[in-house]
Amino acid sequence: MTTPQAIFPLPIGIVTVSDRAYRGEYEDKGGPGIITALSELLKTPWNPITVVIPDEQILIENALIDLADHKGCALILTTGGTGPALRDNTPEATEAVCHKMMPGFGELMRTASLQEVPTAILSRQTAGIRGQSLIINLPGKPSAIRTCLDAVFAAVPYCIDLIGGYRLETNPAFCTAFRPKT
């Protein structure tokens, strides 16, 4: 494991996983949806490193590894590819590259999404740790992305503290990061 590089503003990986967006048949709305959400949630200056890739497990794995190991992203968010269809491979790719899985993220994101649509249980989204990076799978639709980020984001900065990453500060108008006193 490498020590975090002093890159500033903080790089955050944003991975759009979609065959159609990759082929240009369809405008990527997930990636921009994540950027809009983070612009409100984060006070710490940050820079998006965006990637658009097809629903191919090995390509998703390579993108996650590159953002975690070589681009110094303490936080990597994916959008798309978490459903039950044949080409939905994002959770498998995430699990393949993570050293530790974080089941609480997927559970809470599904519970929050269930308040909006009963098909929330079809999302297989998960989260995990690779080295000093937290990887979180998000849905494809911007409104669903926001629901999921709002549900879990208060726990994200402390998670990144615990894995030795940068100290993230949230914007109290939108999110109050929680750090237990120990």
Next chain:
Amino acid sequence: MTTPQAIFPLPIGIVTVSDRAYRGEYEDKGGPGIITALSELLKTPWNPITVVIPDEQILIENALIDLADHKGCALILTTGGTGPALRDNTPEATEAVCHKMMPGFGELMRTASLQEVPTAILSRQTAGIRGQSLIINLPGKPSAIRTCLDAVFAAVPYCIDLIGGYRLETNPAFCTAFRPKT
């Protein structure tokens, strides 16, 4: 993966997993409980394909594979074998034959069952996709079966759409299937 066969009425697999029911020491109530529930929940004409097998992992796997790959069942429901006991092997068999796991089903079925009994957390029930079939583990008791099906059934038709299966219509008196507009 094979394309769905144009079998009509739709075959739905119903697998009772129970040593005692298999040996005839005990009347199978789970299988009939599923049939009663589906008769209310589904408007699309369907036919049950029922199997009663002992709690032996390889036999459960073989039954699931046969119903998915050779009998054309877009939906396969199991009853029994999800607890912590030595002979409870249904979730392991399900995981062994599925190409993708769907953790949201088990989470929501346990949450719904917890409203009724605190021992709901002892159910290890899960769900997953094999080819063009959705496999869902249900409890053994008819009342618990109904609680679980009521909790998740609104998401079942869209899940089957996404894996390329038959279009299921639900009976609005009992369940309103949800299909997101995309």
Next chain:
Amino acid sequence: MTTPQAIFPLPIGIVTVSDRAYRGEYEDKGGPGIITALSELLKTPWNPITVVIPDEQILIENALIDLADHKGCALILTTGGTGPALRDNTPEATEAVCHKMMPGFGELMRTASLQEVPTAILSRQTAGIRGQSLIINLPGKPSAIRTCLDAVFAAVPYCIDLIGGYRLETNPAFCTAFRPKT
């Protein structure tokens, strides 16, 4: 699998997993927190078998195996090591030694803890069965331990019944064990 030994009072394994507690840099509060909670929750006479070990996966595995297979503990509770940090290995050790995983315990303990802190989703705590022993991961802080035990304990005696262990009776002032009529 061995038959349960007629050890009485019942041995219950309590495993503190903490590098700092093991090195004596820090007083173990988790182990004593579990003992206090069980003293209230259980009516059946019991004896704690306590172990304090560092956050090393193989040492956690060995401790769990010893308590389950050689010390006759029908219930083994761990404290610590369930977070996302590099040295948090308790869930991995638990999964490595269990014959069956019980996902409902972790789900419900996280849901209960979320009522208190948004960082509850960072706990990767799980539970599982090894032979005739139920192993449950608990957090490190005594107050969080109590929240988790209160959430799941009503299901613990019936779980131990189902795996062929001792019949535990709870103290009705603190917990009412639930055993379904079958």
